[in-house]
Amino acid sequence: MSRKYVIAGNWKMNKTPEEGRELASEIASIISKDASVDVVVCPSFVALDRVSQAIEGSAMKLGAQNLYPKTNGAYTGEASPEMLRAVFAKYVILGHSERREYFGESDAFVNEKVKFALENLISPILCIGETLEQREANETLEVVKTQLLGGLEDVESQSMGNVVIAYEPVWAIGAGKTATPEMAQEVHASIRALLTEKYGEAIAEKVRILYGGSMKPANADSLLSQTDIDGGLIGGASLDSKSFCDLIQSARAAS
């Protein structure tokens, strides 16, 4: 089964609108119209519009780092899917471990956002992953299962073509530590098995499951060559055009 790779940059709270425009333009000029890999950049809310303009006409796509599951109204500090669509965001990162940890987001809330994103034609990148403590207590697969099934509760099979999953072991994020390709593959395979149980094989085989957590050019080839790793959600290495484009190149080579 060939799934199109996704290389998504999670810029987190980095880059002003002008810095974002510069970075996105550099990447866009390198990848141009080559759409063999889905390349997504996810700037902060304030940089979305500028970055959107910078990538217009290229094969790159825009993602946001969050959304609020309401159409509009008195929700200070939040942004709705309609606002994201207005700047042509096609993806949204949801359930990132930093949001779970620092902003107390639960599986139920993440699930609400996933469903609202889908209803509003934005593809969620649903992040799941265990902490070091949970890995050491042998709870990895259980944690991943709870977060996956919690995040996808009441998500119908016909929507699954628009859902991307990102497995991000929390202990590997921004830590310079990466899961070995075998460790990551084991979890990715179990995620696909859970998707098969819930949605059937035909659908599960189509869902892209990204790896995230200190992915960089030096370790990308071995991770991307694993059967169930269909791309990367990249933090640190997405802030530099050369590293990010090297990762795109790795995904092209693995395709």
Ligand code: PGA
């Ligand atoms: P990292 O971040 O690549 O800097 O580890 C990945 C992420 O948090 O999405």
